[in-house]
Amino acid sequence: MRPSRRAVLGAAATLAAAGCSSDVLGLRRGVRVAVSWSGQELRAFHDVLDGLGELEYPVEVVPLGDDISTAFGARSTRRPDLVMLPQPGLVPRHLHDLEPIPADLADRGRARLWAELLVHDGMTYGVPFKTAHKSAVWFRPSVFREAGLEPPRLWSEWLTVNQSLARAGVRPLSLAAGDGWVLTDFFENVLLATAPAVYAALATADSPQPSRQPQIAAALRLLGTMWSAPDTLAGGVERSLVQQFPDAVVEVFGHRRAAMVLASDFAEPVVRSFAADPDDVGIFTFPPLAPGAAAPVVVGGDVMVLPKPSSDDSLDLVRRLAAPAAVDPWVKEGGFLVDGRASGYSPELTQLAEQLSGTDGLLQFDLSDRLGRLGDINGLWRVLTDFLVRIGGRGGTVVPAAVDAAMTELRTVES
Incomplete structure (x- = not known):
């Protein structure tokens, strides 16, 4: 961790x-x-x-x-x-x-x-x-019930859930972008779900070069559909960028300004300390991309x-x-x-x-921990932070240009 x-x-x-x-x-x-x-x-x-x-x-x-x-x-x-x-x-x-x-x-x-x-x-x-377990999403079941929603079983369902919550006046997601490893966790889950072979190859490569993999750009585009959707992030990009991991958890269960947060099992003590209703705590894991596909599990x-x-x-x-x-x-x-x-x-x-x-299928260790300097605060952390700044809440039209910029930034980090 x-x-x-x-x-x-x-x-x-x-x-x-x-x-x-x-x-x-x-x-x-x-x-x-x-x-x-x-x-x-x-x-x-x-x-x-x-x-x-x-x-x-x-x-x-x-x-x-x-x-x-x-x-x-x-x-x-x-x-x-x-x-x-x-x-x-x-x-x-x-x-x-x-x-x-x-x-x-x-x-x-x-x-x-x-x-x-x-x-x-x-x-x-x-x-x-x-x-x-870095593929866990903590949420408040009461918010889902009031909106007539169930925890998503597919990535597309998660996007629909976010849209429904936003229309109901609830910010779906609290994001601890102040801790770059939270952003890498998000990206790793998407990449593992979409391109497990590329994920595994990068994890074991002596000199990984993610910018040469088109699947990296594809994963960024997919992630961009969620982060760019208006009214998705609690507090918008501005608060997300300064929000650290415990604060994002409190945002959901203490302040109750968001419905869910991607957070590992070690969020539990914070959840229990701040939950206004100890029974209003639920968890689902990162959903697969398509019916019948294996769900990603990043560890x-x-x-x-x-x-x-x-x-x-x-x-x-x-x-x-x-x-x-x-x-x-x-x-x-x-x-x-x-x-x-x-x-x-x-x-x-x-x-x-x-x-x-x-889990015998898509179980992989944290990729950023295995990329050396490419995965640290001056590598993938920074690339994903800049990506979030370019797209956060701005709608899907900004995503293609932001993906191109992120891939260029990755190439710079690799050199």
Whole structure:
């Protein structure tokens, strides 16, 4: 996952001790755990650590936010011993920095979802900790009922639902364009639904060049039909561009100025905290393009990796965190999925977990995490942000020119 957490780190950027005092005060060196989480997610991780019981070594949690990749550059005695990496696509680029995972834990990294990212030359370099379903759409069922609508089963139905809601005076969609990864999630779902072979080829290419794929332009045109429709975005493009992920969720369930929001399973704690009516919460997943076609399922996640040289204590902590029951405290708080586990969740997350465990077709890992610099804030994020600015709420006539501009921008990023 890649929510932008920089704005909410604040005081949490200081070291937070868990379980025991800092190794500064003791003879035994502690295990320093670098994480990208903040707020509720960071508190939930501390609950997980507390649930491990008394450890023989101190544990320190270092919140690095969007700068999590800098954990690999540290070479001092204060470097992290364990990194909870929210971009598993970085693993192949940091193999020289990482210790292989022992055989007793390697099977988890060889599961269908993770093997391409974590297994190299027969060795496994990460243990999955958390899975994120990035094709989930949270909505308020009451709004749909009042308008006589059902959750869409096809992309065309989704466009019709949006038009019906807009005519009824309801803005259909809240969009967290302030977090570029939300825009890439949207685009990835459309691309996976329309051109799964191209998606897979880009994800595994040594030097991906999306601007040379006409299917990229086709996916942009399709996405443009939704984003360009008048009265679709709550607050228009202006608010969408400054709205971050939690704010977009609150827009639907707190302020109730929109009907739905594309948001991963980890939106659940925000949904539950702000929903005026706890029973007025629903979820559907990104619909397929045509009847009988497979629905796209884009997945993200966090993996545990061990920077070199690893210690016995850091390996012990990985083993403890990999135990099936270790994450129960976080599961109880909501917004947490484990690959292969489909029980113990809310009804909404159970629906997502069952889809993950039963999907044999269009299941792919987050593309932007695998494109390197092409997928980051100066690549696909920026291209899609500019695309939204050009088309947002302006009607379909502006889409062709905006697609051409986006493809030109992609070529510039690739060069």
